[in-house]
Structure formats: structure tokens, C-alpha cells
Amino acid sequence: xxxxxxxxxxxxxxxxxxxxxxxxxxxxxxxxxxxxxxxxxxxxxxxxxxxxxxxxxxxxxxxxxxxxxxxxxxxxxxxxxxxxxxxxxxxxxxxxxxxxxxxxxxxxxxxxxxxxxxxxxxxxxxxxxxxxxxxxxxxxxxxxxxxxxxxxxxxxxxxxxxxxxxxxxxxxxxxxxxxxxxxxxxxxxxxxxxxxxxxxxxxxxxxxxxxxxxxxxxxxxxxxxxxxxxxxxxxxxxxxxxxxxxxxxxxxxxxxxxxxxxxxxxxxxxxxxxxxxxxxxxxxxxxxxxxxxxxxxxxxxxxxxxxxxxxxxxxxxxxxxxxxxxxxxxxxxxxxxxxxxxxxxxxxxxxxxxxxxxxxxxxxxxxxxxxxxxxxxxxxxxxxxxxxxxxxxxxxxxxxxxxxxxxxxxxxxxxxxxxxxxxxxxxxxxxxxxxxxxxxxxxxxxxxxxxxxxxxxxxxxxxxxxxxxxxxxxxxxxxxxxxxxxxxxxxxxxxxxxxxxxxxxxxxxxxxxxxxxxxxxxxxxxxxxxxxxxxxxxxxxxxxxxxxxxxxxxxxxxxxxxxxxxxxxxxxxxxxxxxxxxxxxxxxxxxxxxxxxxxxxxxxxxxxxxxxxxxxxxxxxxxxxxxxxxxxxxxxxxxxxxxxxxxxxxxxxxxxxxxxxxxxxxxxxxx
Amino acid sequence: xxxxxxxxxxxxxxxxxxxxxxxxxxxxxxxxxxxxxxxxxxxxxxxxxxxxxxxxxxxxxxxxxxxxxxxxxxxxxxxxxxxxxxxxxxxxxxxxxxxxxxxxxxxxxxxxxxxxxxxxxxxxxxxxxx
Numbered sequence: 001x002x003x004x005x006x007x008x009x010x011x012x013x014x015x016x017x018x019x020x021x022x023x024x025x026x027x028x029x030x031x032x033x034x035x036x037x038x039x040x041x042x043x044x045x046x047x048x049x050x051x052x053x054x055x056x057x058x059x060x061x062x063x064x065x066x067x068x069x070x071x072x073x074x075x076x077x078x079x080x081x082x083x084x085x086x087x088x089x090x091x092x093x094x095x096x097x098x099x100x101x102x103x104x105x106x107x108x109x110x111x112x113x114x115x116x117x118x119x120x121x122x123x124x125x126x127x128x129x130x131x132x133x134x135x136x137x138x139x140x141x142x143x144x145x146x147x148x149x150x151x152x153x154x155x156x157x158x159x160x161x162x163x164x165x166x167x168x169x170x171x172x173x174x175x176x177x178x179x180x181x182x183x184x185x186x187x188x189x190x191x192x193x194x195x196x197x198x199x200x201x202x203x204x205x206x207x208x209x210x211x212x213x214x215x216x217x218x219x220x221x222x223x224x225x226x227x228x229x230x231x232x233x234x235x236x237x238x239x240x241x242x243x244x245x246x247x248x249x250x251x252x253x254x255x256x257x258x259x260x261x262x263x264x265x266x267x268x269x270x271x272x273x274x275x276x277x278x279x280x281x282x283x284x285x286x287x288x289x290x291x292x293x294x295x296x297x298x299x300x301x302x303x304x305x306x307x308x309x310x311x312x313x314x315x316x317x318x319x320x321x322x323x324x325x326x327x328x329x330x331x332x333x334x335x336x337x338x339x340x341x342x343x344x345x346x347x348x349x350x351x352x353x354x355x356x357x358x359x360x361x362x363x364x365x366x367x368x369x370x371x372x373x374x375x376x377x378x379x380x381x382x383x384x385x386x387x388x389x390x391x392x393x394x395x396x397x398x399x400x401x402x403x404x405x406x407x408x409x410x411x412x413x414x415x416x417x418x419x420x421x422x423x424x425x426x427x428x429x430x431x432x433x434x435x436x437x438x439x440x441x442x443x444x445x446x447x448x449x450x451x452x453x454x455x456x457x458x459x460x461x462x463x464x465x466x467x468x469x470x471x472x473x474x475x476x477x478x479x480x481x482x483x484x485x486x487x488x489x490x491x492x493x494x495x496x497x498x499x500x501x502x503x504x505x506x507x508x509x510x511x512x513x514x515x516x517x518x519x520x521x522x523x524x525x526x527x528x529x530x531x532x533x534x535x536x537x538x539x540x541x542x543x544x545x546x547x548x549x550x551x552x553x554x555x556x557x558x559x560x561x562x563x564x565x566x567x568x569x570x571x572x573x574x575x576x577x578x579x580x581x582x583x584x585x586x587x588x589x590x591x592x593x594x595x596x597x598x599x600x601x602x603x604x605x606x607x608x609x610x611x612x613x614x615x616x617x618x619x620x621x622x623x624x625x626x627x628x629x630x631x632x633x634x635x636x637x638x639x640x641x642x643x644x645x646x647x648x649x650x651x652x653x654x655x656x657x658x659x660x661x662x663x664x665x666x667x668x669x670x671x
Numbered sequence: 672x673x674x675x676x677x678x679x680x681x682x683x684x685x686x687x688x689x690x691x692x693x694x695x696x697x698x699x700x701x702x703x704x705x706x707x708x709x710x711x712x713x714x715x716x717x718x719x720x721x722x723x724x725x726x727x728x729x730x731x732x733x734x735x736x737x738x739x740x741x742x743x744x745x746x747x748x749x750x751x752x753x754x755x756x757x758x759x760x761x762x763x764x765x766x767x768x769x770x771x772x773x774x775x776x777x778x779x780x781x782x783x784x785x786x787x788x789x790x791x792x793x794x795x796x797x798x799x800x801x
Contacts, residue, residue: 607755614752615740627739631732 568601570594604628691726692719729753747771 113121573594578585585593611624629635634644645657660668695718699710736749747768754761 610752610755611739614736614748623739627735630735637731 567598568594573597607631688719688723691723692716695719695722 570590574585574590577590577593607628608620608624611627612618612620615621615624626635626641629641629644635641642658645654649657656669662668692715696715699715699718702708703710732753733745733749736752737743737745740748751761751764751768754764
């Protein structure tokens, strides 16, 4: 039969929906009556679980007698679903023409039926209940064949009147539509139903029953659709709930920023700080060991707090930068001293006053201070003591943001400082703070995971400008709740780093910046584990930047501007980072990420150079990279490089990297 | 046989861990007296465990560095490469290695003796560093 043939040809639902559905049901309807008469009542219950739609459809088809219904189906909700399910099953049943005929005997043929067929059967069985209920209710409204409909739907294949057949056809079509597009809008169905209604009515000359039936179907369909869409939505990815920024971490970041500002060479010696330093360093280690964040939170919550309390936004940028430039090799000593000073000052400096004058005084005091650790340390202490006295009470709003007593105070101070930074004097102070923050960050860097502040340590050398500081403060205060403290610190560091780079890029770049291409080549591998390793390594690298940048603080700013080393495209970093973070990212955060990745690659290239030199070669080879990855901990005895390649690299790279032996005594890639 | 070897290795590991633990305890005691702080037993145990694991990592890395340079002996160069991660540590080690080489050259007239001492000192130095 043409219908049967068409059904056979129809591999999928869409084709059916195209036009054969109308005929399909019709065909089935033709066969249906015969089947039903054969014993529809008995078959009904049997068939219903198998193809609930089929039985009603079969019953309806002959009654509807509407072979003309070839257009898009009407949204006959329940019936359509049931019918469509049956129709679909029929189609999928290997395109049997006499599906109906086979249906009565086609009990679940598990052997021959495909999973798809079985699924369809299951789906068909689902809406069995719902369509019946509304149908019954709606049919009650109708005068004609009211009893027939419910009875037919429920079990017996009573003689289907034309109106029943009509809805069935539409239901079949609608079922297909709904099955395919669960999210189909009700209004759409209604519109289609309305279109069909006049046709059906015209064709069959039926009165209210079809329309009411369709309406009922529509209503039932409407009730059916939401659950599907709801289910589907459940599968969709929901925005993950990101927990709020940890206050401590936040404050830690604030303190970092402040330290950066005060990037003064707190070349405090290890004298007093030794004990504190070790203690703080130990705490840093603990913090770092226990920290599982993607980005190592500014570390030293303890340290930062201490430092934050001690730091005061009063050092001028120039002075701080100068002092930063003087950051001597014993960063540890510096940091230790700073830490000690911070610790001692912590109690004193509980309140930061917006006394810029005082700050300026401090700044003046700071500037002449030579990078001698003891001098700085003492100066800091003096500063802190002096500052603590005239310090005003922080604004309540600032403090409100803070949480825990110490931390909160620190964060409040940091915020307070941030606001101050907006002003020029504040900027200077912030610079000083950053310097301090950087110096203090050094201990954490020593631990192996340097915070962005360390990076800032180098950047302050470039001389943080007021604008940058203002930006930092603004960004910091505005985004403190949004960004991670690390990001904020890094952001600030970035601002400083920008300036630093502008002025002292060449120096920093000496060894590390060699092969941006190589770095990029490493990207695929490192991307897989980049965040943690990158953060760690970046921070480790940032440590040396201040040392490297030291020789060229500000003098050759003009020349440095031209010597801009090649950097990874920021758009690329943004894209990759956004992909992995799956969250909107602030622009400032991107900057920080870029800085981090730059440091990371600098460190990476420096290590590679060392390994290559160690092997007495001049060219970096795969072996060097393997050594690097082993050192990073990516490759272990349990995890060979090959597995990493297979896991993270695309197939093209794998083909190149992993030799594969094929028949014919051939190895790909050819060795 | 393998089981016995494994057992022996486990026993050796245990003894080594005990030695490290004892040394760490002594050091912590010195620090405690110096800084007037107390060290809990868990702290000492944690530090010794960390030290032991780090020593294992160091050993593996050193062997890897030596093999990377196509050598079969671990030298000061490998140790310096190992300490690159920490700039201050690297400086310190470089300093010490220079002292050692100079003292070796001064003290040992025989080149072979100097090489042996250097290796031994290197290894001991490494262990001290660890």
C-alpha cells in the first residue's frame, strides 16, 4: 500500500510528520476496524501496554475516515501522543506495512525490536493516563459519543465515531510533533488545531464534538508538555552556584594589595622576623598545603592580616618603587622583617587614619630609608606607631565589610586604604602598601607559591602611578566581593606590573622570555592542568622579577617602551580562561590571569633553558620537556607522558607525538 | 623472594623514617628552646613525614636530572638544578658548592680524591639541604 510503503520509507519521525501521518492513521484506521471487530475488546487491554496509541488510533481511524487529513497534525494532545507513539513504533517496526495487523500479535518482541522501538513503547505507555482523564472530562461536555470516547480510551475498542477518528489523526500527528519537540508551545498547537478544526469540521461536518475534542486534546497536551520541558530543562546545565568569597581569603587579598602598595622595601631583616617569619612561613606552608583553590589565595591570611594591619597607605609610589627596586636578594630577610614589623604593628595599627599628611610624612621617612633591612624595619615600626596614633577610626561601612575581628579589621583597613588610594596621596600610600604587600608576599613566594603580590613587588619598581593605584583601589573596593582576593591582588599587581614592564621589561625578560611559541606549544599540555600548576609557577617566577627588574628601575623608560617582548595574545588567554571557568569574568581578572600566565611561561622557559643547558645542548628537546613535566608533578611513575598526551591533546598532536606501529613494518610518524 | 625483598625494603624504610623522625625531633627541640615555643608531637610527626616524602621526591628528581645529562652519577650540577625553584636556596647551595670545590682543590692534590669527596660532600650536602 502506498501508505505502508511510505511508512516503510519513513525512517524517522519527521518524514512521518511530513504527510504520511494523516494517511498512516488512516491506513491503520482501515485495518483497525477489522482488528477491533476481531476482538478489539480483548485486544485492547493487550495492546494498550504495547501501543496504547495504536488501539485508540485503530479504533478511531476507521471512524474518523479522514484520509484527507494530510497536513500538519493538529495538536491533539493525548491522543496524538498515544497515536504518534504507536505510529512511530509502527514505523520503526521495520516498516511493516500491516503494522496494525501485526500489532495485536506483536507483544513485546524483545528479540527483534530495537531499543528505540522499546523506548517508544515505553513513552507511549506514559501518556496513556493523562490523555484519558482530560478526554473523559472534555467528552463529558460533548454530547456525542461521550461514553464511547472514555470507554474506547480506557479499554474496549468500541466503535469509534467519526469524531473520535478525527482526534486520533490529529493526535497522532501531534504526538509526533510533541515527541520531537517537547518544547513546542501550546499556542502553536492551538493555532494549528484551530487551523485543523475548520477543515475537520468541514470535512466531516461534525459539530461540536471534534472541536471540543480538539480543545480537550489541546488542554491535555498543554498539561503534558510542561513536564517534558521541565524534565529537559533538568538536564540542561544550570549555572553553578559559586560560594561567596571567603572573607578571610578576601581580606588576604586586600592585604596583599596593601602590601603591594607599600612595596617599600621592607627590607626588614630576619632579625626580629626570623621567628615570626618561620612561624609565618610555616603557616603559609600549611595554608598552601591545605589550599585547594584554583588560585592560591593570598596566602597568607595570617601574614596578610598582620601585614595589612601594619601596612599603611602612605608610601609614595616613587619612593616605594625606588625601595622596591632596591629589594635585595635576601627577600626572605626582607619579608621576615616585614612580617615581624607587621606582627608588632598589628596590635598598634588597628585603625588607619586618613591622614595623608601623616602618610606623606611616612613617605618622606620611607624614601630616605636605605634598603637596609634594619633601617626599614625600624622605620616601618615607627611609621606604624605614628600612624596608629593618629589613625582615624575606619568608616563603619568599611568595617562592616570585614568579617572576623582581625581579618575584618584588616580588610576594612585595606578597603579604607583603597579609597584613599584614589587620591594622589593615597596612591602613594597604596604604592607603599603594595611594596609592603609584595615584600610580605615574598615569604609566601619562598614557599613556592608566590602570590600575585610578589609579582607586584617587581612591578612597583616600575613606579606605580597614581592612576594605576587609583584603578587598583577602585577595582579593589568595587570588586572585592566579586573577585577573589588573589585576583584583586594580582590585578593591582598587574597595574604595577604594567608600569614596571614598561620601564624595566628588558631586565625581567632576560632569560625567561625566549620562546613564546614554545610556551604556546606547551599550552595544550599545560592547559589540562594549568590552573594550579600555573598559579604556583607563576608565583614562583614572580619572585625573581623584582630582582631582575631591580637594576633598571626608571631610568631607561623610553628605551624600554620600545623593547616589548612578544606576549601571548590576550584574546587567546581570555577565550581559554573563559571556557574553563564557565563563568563571566571581569576584565580586570583577565588582566591578572594574563600576568599570571606570563609569569608562568617565563618560569617555564627559564626552567627549560636550564634543563637544556644541563644536558649540554643548545636546543630544547622533548626530553627537556619531559623533565620539566616530571618536575612539575604532572608526569609521575604512575602517570606517563603518553597518557597525558592521549588525555589532553587533540588527535592530530597525538599522531605526531606518539609513534604507532602499523602493518608493513611501518611506524607512524616515520622515525 | 620478592616478598622478602619487599619486606626488607619496608623495614629499611621504617628505620629510615624513624631516623628522620628522631633528627627532626631534635631539631624541633632546639628551635623550641630557642624561640620559646612548644612543638606538639603531631607537628614533629608531620614535619618528619613531609621531610621523608620530599627526600624521596628529591632523589627521584636527582636521578632524573642525572639521566637527563646522560650521566650515571649525581653531581652538584644536578643538585643546583634541583634547588632552582627557590632562589635563596639556590644561592645558598651555589655558595656552598663553591666553597666545597675551592676547599677540595686546595686540600686534595689528587684529582680522583677530590672527585670522590665532591660526590660524597654533594650527597651529604644534599641530605643536609633536604
